[in-house]
Amino acid sequence: MYPIKAAADLTGLSPETLRAWERRHAAIRPVRDPQGRRLYDAATIERLGRLHRLTGRGHPIRDLAALDDDALERLLDDGRQAAYGGVETLPGRMLDAIADYRVDEFDRDLSVAIATLPMPVLMARVVMPLLREVGLRWSDGRLAIAQERLVSSLLRMRLLAVLNPPPRERRARVLFATLPGERHELGLLGAALQAHEAGLPVLYLGTELPAAEIARVATRLDCAGIALGSVDPEQARATLAELRELDAALPPGLPVWIGGANARYLAEALGLPRVQAVLDPDALARFAASRTRGRPSQRAAA
Structure with missing residues (x-):
């Protein structure tokens, strides 16, 4: 109670x-x-x-x-x-705008999609198709490097704006980051957005943070958990070492969740009770919510 x-x-x-x-x-x-x-x-x-x-x-x-x-x-x-009118053709229209350097039009359509679509629909039917189409158009020469960078920059800026916590947010947050060498951000950002949609306070720190820095921030801000993304197979061994350092630096009981292509391998190789592989962002939201429920009442009692 x-x-x-x-x-x-x-x-x-x-x-x-x-x-x-x-x-x-x-x-x-x-x-x-x-x-x-x-x-x-x-x-x-x-x-x-x-x-x-x-x-x-x-x-x-x-x-x-x-x-x-x-x-x-x-x-x-x-x-x-629910089906949203025109959403299936939206990624193509947005990239046509970028190809013609109509940046304001791209940004307006993206802002409206973010404001009106539930997060799972936004990610599955706008963001992911948009990024796939960017790759295709870049590979066949229909999109220049600068145009590809414009898409990435605008997309990242708008999605990160969703994660800004309310100025008086006092609940324990879940920290999202990647370890050194892991530059792939989309999966991490998508998981953070889905956690945010589920009502969890999120602290998004982005890519390539050393284990010691993650531990310091999580401890000082009394985070409810740490969510890490790892998809690059070439970084798996280095990530194992960073995770061991992170485990040693964290206080007891603070959970670490790993998502991405390397998640299952890393969790099994480590064999640490606090480290769990999470292959479903919705599961991460459920895990984190179950861990945060008791924290505010403990603080209130204190």
């Missing part, structure tokens, strides 16, 4: 919003302790998370309040799976 401040930290909502959703809309029903203070169980925390995501997409709380948890989940899923 979580007090109201811990529930607010876990859901990203203010205590005032929690009270309003209870009093005005009866969207939740916390229990009361002997002193009359509100307490929220895990199921209510999950419900608040769904309500938060749906209100963020424009659904009024008055329309959501009477829906049960299954109905809220179906509504979320409908939003993820």
Whole structure:
């Protein structure tokens, strides 16, 4: 059971919003302790998370309040799976704009897609096809090096802007990075965006950070976990050494999740309890959420 401040930290909502959703809309029903203070169980925390995501997409709380948890989940899923007009042809249109150096048009279409599409749809139907088409056009000479760099730069800039945490974010964050020699960023960025979409606070540090630096940041900022990407097979052995150094430098109990093509090999070769291979970004969000649930209440108690 979580007090109201811990529930607010876990859901990203203010205590005032929690009270309003209870009093005005009866969207939740916390229990009361002997002193009359509100307490929220895990199921209510999950419900608040769904309500938060749906209100963020424009659904009024008055329309959501009477829906049960299954109905809220179906509504979320409908939003993820819905067909979006013109989205299949969007990557091609965006690259046609870049080929003609219409950078503002490319950036406008990308910004609208990011603002309107659920993250899984954005990644699967816009970002990944866009990058595949960039590779094809670059290889057959339809796209110059500078144009390819424009696409990469604009894409990275806009997607990273999504990950900027709220200025008053106080929940423990999941740190995303790659170790030295690992320059491939797309998978890491995609996993961070999906974790963000699932409601997790994200600290995105990018590529090629030494193990000692990652450990220092994660410890000083009391991170909830560390998510690393590794896809280059030539870097696997060097990454093993960095991971051993990272394990030695981290406090007990802080988990490390590895994604990418090398993930299973690295986790098995290390055999360390804290290091887990994660091949599904959704699984990472679930793992991280389960590890962060108790942290805010511990701080509140302190």
